[in-house]
Amino acid sequence: MPETKPTGTQILAMTNKRRRRALLQKLLIALVVLGGAGAFFWQRAVRNKSTGPKYVTAQAKLGPLRETVMATGKFKGLDSVDVGAQISGRVARVYVDFNDQVKAGQTLAEIDPAQLMSRVEQSRAQVSAADSSVRLAKATLAQSKASLARAKDMAEKGLISSKDLEAAQADAERAEASVGSSQSQATLSRASLKDAETSLSWSTIKAPIDGVVLARLVEPGQTVAASLQSPVLFTVARDLTQLTLYVDIDEADIGKLHEGQGASFTVGAWPSRKFESKVVSVHNLPTAGQTVVTYQAVLSVDNKELLLRPGMTATASIVTSDRPDVLTVPDAALRYSPPAAPKDKPTASPFTAVTAPRGGGGQRRPSGSGAAGAPKGDAAASASRGALWVLENGVPKRVTVTTGGSDGQNTEIVSGPISAGTLVITDQEQAKAP
Numbered sequence: 001m002p003e004t005k006p007t008g009t010q011i012l013a014m015t016n017k018r019r020r021r022a023l024l025q026k027l028l029i030a031l032v033v034l035g036g037a038g039a040f041f042w043q044r045a046v047r048n049k050s051t052g053p054k055y056v057t058a059q060a061k062l063g064p065l066r067e068t069v070m071a072t073g074k075f076k077g078l079d080s081v082d083v084g085a086q087i088s089g090r091v092a093r094v095y096v097d098f099n100d101q102v103k104a105g106q107t108l109a110e111i112d113p114a115q116l117m118s119r120v121e122q123s124r125a126q127v128s129a130a131d132s133s134v135r136l137a138k139a140t141l142a143q144s145k146a147s148l149a150r151a152k153d154m155a156e157k158g159l160i161s162s163k164d165l166e167a168a169q170a171d172a173e174r175a176e177a178s179v180g181s182s183q184s185q186a187t188l189s190r191a192s193l194k195d196a197e198t199s200l201s202w203s204t205i206k207a208p209i210d211g212v213v214l215a216r217l218v219e220p221g222q223t224v225a226a227s228l229q230s231p232v233l234f235t236v237a238r239d240l241t242q243l244t245l246y247v248d249i250d251e252a253d254i255g256k257l258h259e260g261q262g263a264s265f266t267v268g269a270w271p272s273r274k275f276e277s278k279v280v281s282v283h284n285l286p287t288a289g290q291t292v293v294t295y296q297a298v299l300s301v302d303n304k305e306l307l308l309r310p311g312m313t314a315t316a317s318i319v320t321s322d323r324p325d326v327l328t329v330p331d332a333a334l335r336y337s338p339p340a341a342p343k344d345k346p347t348a349s350p351f352t353a354v355t356a357p358r359g360g361g362g363q364r365r366p367s368g369s370g371a372a373g374a375p376k377g378d379a380a381a382s383a384s385r386g387a388l389w390v391l392e393n394g395v396p397k398r399v400t401v402t403t404g405g406s407d408g409q410n411t412e413i414v415s416g417p418i419s420a421g422t423l424v425i426t427d428q429e430q431a432k433a434p
Contacts, residue, residue, distance in 0.1 A: 053338075056427040057391060060329045062420045065412055067321040067405040069256055073247030075301065077237025077310045081209055084230035086202045087111060091222045096234070098216055102207040108234055109218060113203040120200055123193035130186035137179040144168075144175035211238040214310060243301040243308055245277060247316050248287065248294040256320040257282050263299055265316040270307060277301055279318060321405055327419070328410040332426040334386045334403065338396060386411075389425040390418060396425055 089111040096108050151168035154160045215235035218224065224231045245265065249257060263277040277299040287294045299316060301308060386403045389396045401416025418424070 054429040055391060055396070055425050056429070057423045058330050058333065058426050060327060060413065060418050060420055060422045060424055062325055062327055064322070064324050065326045065328055065405060065410065066319060066323075066407055067256070068407065069249065069253045069318045069320055070315065071247035071249050071253075071297070071318065072313060072315050073245055073296075073299075075243045075245055075308055075310050075312050075314065077211075077214060077240060078242045078244060079209065079211075079238035080214065080310070081211075081236050081238075082232045083108065083205060083208060083234040083236055084232045085111060085205060085224045085226050086230055087116070087199055088225045088227060089115070089203065089223070091218050091220055091224060091233075094216070094218060094220050096213050096216065098213055100213045102211060102213060102236060104207055104210050106207045107204055108207055108213075109205040111203040111205070111224070113200055116196065116200040116203055119196040120193065123189065123196040126189040127186065127193050130182065130189040133182040134179065134186050137175065137182040141172070141175035141179050144172040148172040205233060207234075207236055209236060209238050211236045212240055237310065240306060240310070241302075241304050243303045243310065244280075245299040245301050245314055245316065247297050247299065247314075247318075249282070249297050251286070251293045251295065253320075254282070254295045257297055257318060261318055261320060263316050263318040265299070265314040267308065267312050267314050269312065275301070275308070275314075277316065323412075326404070327413045329388065329413055329418075329424050330426055331406060331409060331411055333388050333424040334411055336389055336425050336427060337387075338389060338425075338428070384414070388416070388418065391423045391425060 092110045092112045094109045096102060096106075102108065148168045148171070151160060151165045155162065155165045213234055214237050216233070217235075218233040224233070257279060259279055259281060261279045263279060264274050265277055266274055279297055280300045281298045283296040283298070285296070287296065297318070299318075384402055384404070386401055388399050388401055390399055391397075399417050401418065402414040404412030404414045406412070
């Protein structure tokens with residue numbers, strides 16, 4: 001069958017079809033290119049947005065603020081007395097033990113009195129001998145006086161010489177002096193007897209007050225020596241239902257304390273329980289340590305349940321100020337400081353609207369320290385001055401405020417251009433660049 005050639009109309013139709021196909025391919029290529037470019041620019045915009053800082057903020061708010069001072073210390077019994085021995089010797093008997101209730105004057109222990117009793121007997125014999133000497137001297141004095149009277153009578157009659165009269169006078173005076181000497185010796189002997197009897201009474205160790213025995217530091221048969229100082233044998237506390245807590249207060253906080261302030265404390269034996277207390281005195285005598293100086297404060301403790309014991313360690317929290325409605329911000333807001341703008345990209349800094357602190361580097365400042373980014377010539381801020389960064393229309397702005405007390409988490413704002421509800425920056429999250 002002979003091949004038929006396409007007509008002119010068919011050739012024109014085929015040409016138009018090829019042109020439309022080529023145009024469609026160009027349109028598809030253009031759409032792909034535009035889509036890729038759009039995706040590239042969109043991804044770049046997202047990346048640029050993610051590299052900006054994300055701020056962590058908190059609101060300034062009105063609320064209660066309680067300032068406290070923390071300190072540690074130990075309990076002591078009320079009117080605790082150390083009972084010692086005033087004489088040396090061997091302990092013969094001990095009558096009490098730990099936690100025994102005792103009454104004032106009750107015998108706690110005895111020191112062997114054998115040697116002391118011998119001293120008493122010796123002193124009594126010396127007193128008896130001295131009394132006999134006094135009586136002998138008095139008899140001699142009476143005889144001398146009688147002889148002197150006869151000598152005077154005979155001298156008046158001229159029966160004896162003046163020499164004999166003078167001898168009789170001297171004998172009488174010697175007899176009188178002997179009486180005085182013997183009386184003094186008798187007084188000395190009685191004093192020695194009293195001293196020996198007192199030492200004998202000290203061999204019986206007695207309780208000075210009503211109370212409970214906290215410590216017994218002696219055993220029967222033990223020898224105590226009281227030559228240099230009185231050795232402690234027992235410790236007696238008057239009443240364990242009332243204790244005192246002695247705490248050491250740092251010199252930086254001592255100015256905030258005064259008598260009558262409320263306090264609370266915890267102990268390791270009862271960690272889930274808080275005990276109430278009160279400051280009864282603040283000592284003026286400092287205690288100097290290696291690096292700090294502390295002052296001792298005394299807290300009264302009600303121990304009617306007898307849960308607490310002398311010598312326990314307690315951690316006390318003393319309330320120095322308690323105000324119901326003050327403006328506060330988190331302490332982290334006073335420590336926050338934005339990082340310095342990069343030197344190679346000055347226009348890309350997120351802090352172009354404010355003066356970036358020189359050398360800030362995102363470092364933290366202690367609460368109440370000088371304001372970040374302050375002019376170089378500014379004087380150092382006092383402890384009551386501080387700086388905050390607040391958000392205004394999404395842009396951080398530095399403001400200077402005057403701070404007051406702190407409870408360890410929030411700080412009072414005494415004055416400054418902020419109010420309740422103001423957003424303050426506490427931290428920021430800087431995304432890493434791709």
